[in-house]
Amino acid sequence: MSGKQHSTDQETRLIEEDHHSIKLWLRLLTCSSLIEKKHLRGSLREEFNTTLPRFDFLAQLERSADGLTMGELSSRMMVSGGNATGLANQLVKEGLVERNSPPNNRRTFVVKLSPKGKKYFAKLAARHEEWMISLLGKLSDTDVRSLMRLLGKVKSEVVQPSG
Amino acid sequence: MSGKQHSTDQETRLIEEDHHSIKLWLRLLTCSSLIEKKHLRGSLREEFNTTLPRFDFLAQLERSADGLTMGELSSRMMVSGGNATGLANQLVKEGLVERNSPPNNRRTFVVKLSPKGKKYFAKLAARHEEWMISLLGKLSDTDVRSLMRLLGKVKSEVVQPSG
């Protein structure tokens, strides 16, 4: 009369065993939502009148000095092409990003940071880092290192072969 | 001639010290984005023709048998009131959720799962758990436990006093 009952079929057993996968996922989602929605979004709007997707767009470009095609960019940002186009339109209009077709392949556009965009992003990234330090800086080095290692494992479990 | 240089002013020093807060944040965001955008969203759409916000709406109600006011709900979901209203309109229309004004306070609405909504959510939640087990189930118990503990610390760092 002790312990929980177990079903014998494969599918049911999976769920009844001590998997905490869904709790882990929900906690992961809670943590990133809290940071994004309760802290980062407000700061981005107040101090820079911008948004996280726009930051991400610029951050991707900052890592690629030669620029990125629209397709590469939307794939790295994990957003749709239409979304990437909309963000690019804004940022080109504001002079932060340059978008050019290379003469040898006029199907693609290559987007890159403008000089103005580079300066702007440097300031933005520095403040972003300060915000995160003030949020997470109290965690011990050991905890941060463990989290990075374990989240690395999570990441490698969930990355798709083709994505 | 060894090691990195340190500035002496407070603000610069913060950044130059060995904080990895921003890397931790970006990895956290990557993990939850990967799970949501590359796996969960597609499954929710294909198998249930629904979305994560709609799932979240129902999940919040499932935890509160007496129902929740719209304000409580939008606060727990971390979305705007207008967004909650829009989702409620859909789900009421589909008969999954009931929305009533209590006679003593007609400023508020109390929303709760309908019997149909309870059955529907039970199926949805069971599949959701299966998806997460197939994604994350290879992680060891030890790793999952460590992650839960460490993400618990992260969560307690970032929850706001009033939010």
Next chain:
DNA sequence: ACGAAATATTTTATATATAAAATGTTTTTC
């Protein structure tokens, strides 16, 4: 070199999200 297929992006239609104003209700204050 020509038509078909593949590729890259934008456009269109629609869903989801926010912020701020508007609406209606309850509570407080005097």
Next chain:
DNA sequence: GAAAAACATTTTATATATAAAATATTTCGT
């Protein structure tokens, strides 16, 4: 008990996101 303040939600206007169709260019096969 009436006016003001506080509260809870919806509405409005707009931004952000997706999926799918449309457009345009390049590459492949013969």
